[in-house]
Amino acid sequence: MQNKLFTIALIGFCLGFAALSVQVIYLRAFLAVFFGNELSVGLVLALWLMWGGIGAKLAGKGIDRLVILPKTVFFALAFSGAALGLVAVRFVRIVFFVSQAQPLNFTHLVLGSAIFSALPCLVFGMLFALTSRDCTCDNSPARVYFFETLGSLVGGLITTFLGLQLGNDWLAFGLVATVVLGSVAWAEKRSCSWLYPLAAAIIFLGFEFFSVDQRLESV
Secondary structure: OHHHHHHHHHHHHHHHHHHHHHHHHHHHHHHHHOOOOOHHHHHHHHHHHHHHHHHHHHHHHOHHHHOOOOHHHHHHHHHHHHHHHHHHHHOHHHHOOOOOOOOOOHHHHHHHHHHHOHHHHHHHHHHHHHHHHHOOOOOHHHHHHHHHHHHHHHHHHHHHHHHHHHOOHHHHHHHHHHHHHHHHHHHHOOHHHHHHHHHHHHHHHHHHHOOHHHHHHOO
């Protein structure tokens, strides 16, 4: 019983850590692309809550089928969706067919915020519902929420610090993804779960070796 509670606590912590870390990196990306428009902050935060709630609701309807899957699958899907969203933000003009001579307007900001944040937020919401379902103790959602909040606090501070020290949000994203996936794989103790942090580490190293971040920044 104690081991199960520890696993739930660790996964809840990783959930908060991952979600806030991705949110910080998203906010920095949107502020850079939309020229410091503070509306992007409010939009991303509002949509984060909306998509997260929808994800939790969707997971609740099919929870008996989803709960058997390893949590690393969901974390890997969330990070993959976040990576695609961050790339899409960088290519927002191509996505919305806006030429270099045209300014990005409020419509692009709203649509970009809604579309690019959808997948990771939906999955994070589903993870909260699934983790609460796994916790059989009294008031399980409150327990999961406590550890998720604790992870959010730590994740937000560490990711902000990493971004400032490294000067590269992609590096920070890769490190967070590898560490979180490794922690969840260790908590689940399933041999197949280790494939995901291993894949994240390989992608992260390849990303650095080929200087993909610099190529994206030069677009």
